[in-house]
Amino acid sequence: MTMTTEHPAPSWEALVNAALLGTERRRPPVARPGREPAAALLDSAAISTVRRRAGLRPAAAGVRPSPAPEDTRPPLPAAARRRLASLLADRTAGSRSGGGRRGTAPDLTELLPQWLTTANRRGYRAPEALLPALLDAARSRTDLRQEALVLGGPRALWLARLNPDWKFALRGTAAGPVPGRRSGPRRPGDHGFDDNLSEGDRSIGSGTEAPTEQVWQEGLFTERVALLTTLRRHDPAAALALLGSTWARERAEDRLMFTDSLRTGLSADDEPFLEQALADRSRNVRATAAELLSALPGSALSARMAERAAVRLSLDRDGGTPKVTVDPPRSCDAGMQRDGVTPKPPAGCGERAWWLGQLVESAPLSCWQERFGGLTPAEIVALPVTEDWQADLHAAWCRAAVRQRDRAWSRALLGAPGATTGPTTATASLGERAKLLAALEPYERAAWVAEFIAAHGLSEAFQLLGVCAVPWAAPLGRAVVDALDIARDAGSYPWSFSGVMGLAERCLDPDHADRLELLTATPDETESASPGAGGYWSEAFQRLVSTLRLRAAMHRELEDDPADPADHVGPRRARES
Numbered sequence: 057m058t059m060t061t062e063h064p065a066p067s068w069e070a071l072v073n074a075a076l077l078g079t080e081r082r083r084p085p086v087a088r089p090g091r092e093p094a095a096a097l098l099d100s101a102a103i104s105t106v107r108r109r110a111g112l113r114p115a116a117a118g119v120r121p122s123p124a125p126e127d128t129r130p131p132l133p134a135a136a137r138r139r140l141a142s143l144l145a146d147r148t149a150g151s152r153s154g155g156g157r158r159g160t161a162p163d164l165t166e167l168l169p170q171w172l173t174t175a176n177r178r179g180y181r182a183p184e185a186l187l188p189a190l191l192d193a194a195r196s197r198t199d200l201r202q203e204a205l206v207l208g209g210p211r212a213l214w215l216a217r218l219n220p221d222w223k224f225a226l227r228g229t230a231a232g233p234v235p236g237r238r239s240g241p242r243r244p245g246d247h248g249f250d251d252n253l254s255e256g257d258r259s260i261g262s263g264t265e266a267p268t269e270q271v272w273q274e275g276l277f278t279e280r281v282a283l284l285t286t287l288r289r290h291d292p293a294a295a296l297a298l299l300g301s302t303w304a305r306e307r308a309e310d311r312l313m314f315t316d317s318l319r320t321g322l323s324a325d326d327e328p329f330l331e332q333a334l335a336d337r338s339r340n341v342r343a344t345a346a347e348l349l350s351a352l353p354g355s356a357l358s359a360r361m362a363e364r365a366a367v368r369l370s371l372d373r374d375g376g377t378p379k380v381t382v383d384p385p386r387s388c389d390a391g392m393q394r395d396g397v398t399p400k401p402p403a404g405c406g407e408r409a410w411w412l413g414q415l416v417e418s419a420p421l422s423c424w425q426e427r428f429g430g431l432t433p434a435e436i437v438a439l440p441v442t443e444d445w446q447a448d449l450h451a452a453w454c455r456a457a458v459r460q461r462d463r464a465w466s467r468a469l470l471g472a473p474g475a476t477t478g479p480t481t482a483t484a485s486l487g488e489r490a491k492l493l494a495a496l497e498p499y500e501r502a503a504w505v506a507e508f509i510a511a512h513g514l515s516e517a518f519q520l521l522g523v524c525a526v527p528w529a530a531p532l533g534r535a536v537v538d539a540l541d542i543a544r545d546a547g548s549y550p551w552s553f554s555g556v557m558g559l560a561e562r563c564l565d566p567d568h569a570d571r572l573e574l575l576t577a578t579p580d581e582t583e584s585a586s587p588g589a590g591g592y593w594s595e596a597f598q599r600l601v602s603t604l605r606l607r608a609a610m611h612r613e614l615e616d617d618p619a620d621p622a623d624h625v626g627p628r629r630a631r632e633s
Contacts, residue, residue, distance in 0.1 A: 068108065071101050121218060125210040129181035135613040136175065137183050143168045144189040160595055162603040166562055168193070170526070170607070172203035174614055182207045187215055191222045201225075227282040272298055277310060285317045292321035296329055308338040315344045322348060327355050334394055346396020350418035351459050357395055362423040364392065365415040369449075371428045372442070380428075380436075382445040384408035385415065409448045416452035421465050433468040451488075458491045466495040473507035486519045494523050502529035509535040514543065514556050521556065527565040536560055537568055540597075541575060550592040557596050564600075566608035572601050 066085035074084045079093040088096040132140065146164040182190055187208055194204035205212060205225055216222035271283050287295035299314055306314065315333060318326055326348070333345035334357070349357035364385075372381045385392070388399040388411050396418065401410030421433070428436055441449055450469065457465040470492050493501045505520045506529075514536070524532060536556070543553055578594040 065104060065107070066100060068104055071097065071104060075101070121214075124214045127181045127209045127211050129179055129209065132175065132180045132183060133613060136180070136610075137186075139610055139613055140171065140175075140183070140186060141189075143171060144186060144193055160598040160602055162599065162606050163558075163561070166558070167603070167607065167610070169200060169203065170562060171610055171614075172200065172207055174611060176203055176206045178614055180207070180614070181209050182212065184211060187212050191216060191219075191225060195221060195224060227279050268298070272302070277313075280310075281313055281317060284314060285320055288317060288320040292323065293325060295321075296326060300329060308341065311336065311338060312340050312344060315341055315348070318348060322351060324352060324354060327352060331356065334396070339398075342394070343396050343398065346418065347459070350396075350456075353420035353422065353460060358418070358420045360391075360395055361415055361418040362420055365412075365419040366423060366427050368412060368415065369424075369427065371439075377440065379440045379442055380445075380449070381442050382412070382449065384412040384445075409445075412445075413448055413452040413455075416449065417455040417459065419456065421453070421456055421460060421462050433462075433465045437465075437468040437471075454488050454492060457495065461495045463495050463497075466492040467500075470504065473504050474511035486516060490519050490523050493520060498525035499529050501525070502532040506531040506535035509539050514539045514553060518555050518559070521559050521563070524563070526563045528563050530565070533565050533568055536564065537572065544575060544579060544593045544597075547579075547589050550589045550596065554596075557600060561600055561603040564604060566604040566611075569601050569604040569608070572597055572604070576601060 070085045074082050074097055084093050084097040086096050086100040143164050190204050190208055194201045213225055216225035284295050330345045330349050334342055336342050349355045368383050370381050372379050388397055397414045401407050424436055454469050502524050505524055509517045575597040576594055579590045
């Protein structure tokens with residue numbers, strides 16, 4: 057069909073301008089007999105649109121990407137696959153919700169990290185159709201990235217090559233192992249997607265990974281840090297050699313970050329490099345190197361610090377009751393500064409106390425048992441300290457116990473959970489206690505926090521609950537439920553417990569759901585109760601119960617056999633074989 061017109065077609069810009077201003081304010085560049093000006097403008101725009109599309113020249117074809125590598129892990133069971141789709145679909149809606157959650161429905165966005173961890177522990181792979189949504193979720197939430205990339209496997213990395221929005225997934229992949237893969241011992245029956253993959257299968261995009269040396273020499277700073285950290289998890293010696301090859305020409309701020317990455321896989325093999333870093337031009341680099349060396353009890357720096365610190369403390373047995381006497385340093389010499397002692401104290405701290413604290417926290421804790429005649433850590437902590445030096449001394453011992461992850465000293469410094477402030481003022485800080493708890497075994501940690509809650513309630517326990525293993529051990533779970541029940545019956549201000557309630561939803565063992573069902577009824581409000589407290593408590597406990605039951609269902613779904621058992625051996629069957 058041939059289209060004719062008496063006037064040349066108006067330009068697209070003229071049509072747009074007329075539409076923006078309105079036909080009442082500007083006469084359209086076209087007029088059609090029998091048509092209103094607005095209708096004539098739309099007709100002309102439609103014709104112009106067809107003309108522009110028909111005249112578009114096709115672009116040159118791009119290079120077709122190589123096929124995605126195979127992922128031989130078993131697929132998710134059908135119910136678990138539907139659950140993942142639901143969790144990912146709820147992610148956007150959940151992110152728009154404000155604070156102060158109300159309602160009885162579980163918060164699915166908070167359950168996604170736990171679901172990913174469980175699915176990875178069982179060795180499943182993500183459905184291909186959900187990989188884009190999974191990568192989007194990991195992009196917006198950094199706490200999901202490690203587990204999301206493990207579940208996504210090599211195909212998620214292949215897909216990330218094709219979308220710049222997902223470039224975060226490619227950082228640190230040049231070291232060979234897949235980024236985010238869990239380090240440490242594997243559980244019997246666990247499957248990892250790279251266990252059955254060749255080097256070619258691990259590649260993405262063009263079919264090969266960029267060589268480690270190339271990324272280290274040419275990559276962005278964040279990519280280099282991620283590469284070094286990833287390599288440290290699997291081959292610490294190779295990572296150290298890589299760092300040493302360019303150390304002399306790195307910027308001070310880069311050297312600091314690279315030195316800090318040596319925390320991963322730290323061992324005595326790193327001591328020669330860190331000893332050289334003690335002479336670095338940057339004060340921050342020197343301080344970080346000294347801190348890492350002091351975490352190695354057998355290092356030469358630890359021995360030097362032990363020698364310096366030992367002469368500052370002594371056990372005075374005169375007068376019947378033994379006590380610790382303190383003679384803090386009177387100066388900060390060049391040797392101390394080289395070993396990481398900062399000469400200038402922060403505001404509010406005296407010089408001698410500042411120097412003493414740095415010496416004590418950098419000395420191996422074992423030296424004090426030798427210094428004090430074989431006393432145990434608990435006996436040493438219980439000793440009185442002269443001249444009001446106890447707070448400074450015990451605070452330094454706390455930092456040393458955290459740095460060296462010494463359980464005996466951590467246990468001694470924590471003291472009895474029921475004590476008002478612990479055996480020392482140094483452990484009155486809940487933050488300090490939380491750090492000390494992290495050095496204990498998970499069950500002992502949970503038992504200590506359970507006793508703390510029984511003695512002090514939940515108002516001070518939030519920070520301590522955050523360091524306990526999930527799901528909470530039985531004693532801790534019972535202590536939390538009992539404390540919530542007491543707070544409910546007392547008509548306590550319910551919103552002050554919202555943080556603990558949120559933790560309980562994610563961390564309580566689902567077996568507590570039946571017991572908690574009894575607390576979902578709205579209690580009678582007393583005169584001293586906060587207005588509306590009863591309804592809030594009922595709503596919060598209903599949400600807690602529904603969340604626990606949902607978590608139990610999620611675990612059951614992940615235990616089912618995959619949808620296609622003929623093609624894949626599921627985790628359960630693999631464990632039985």
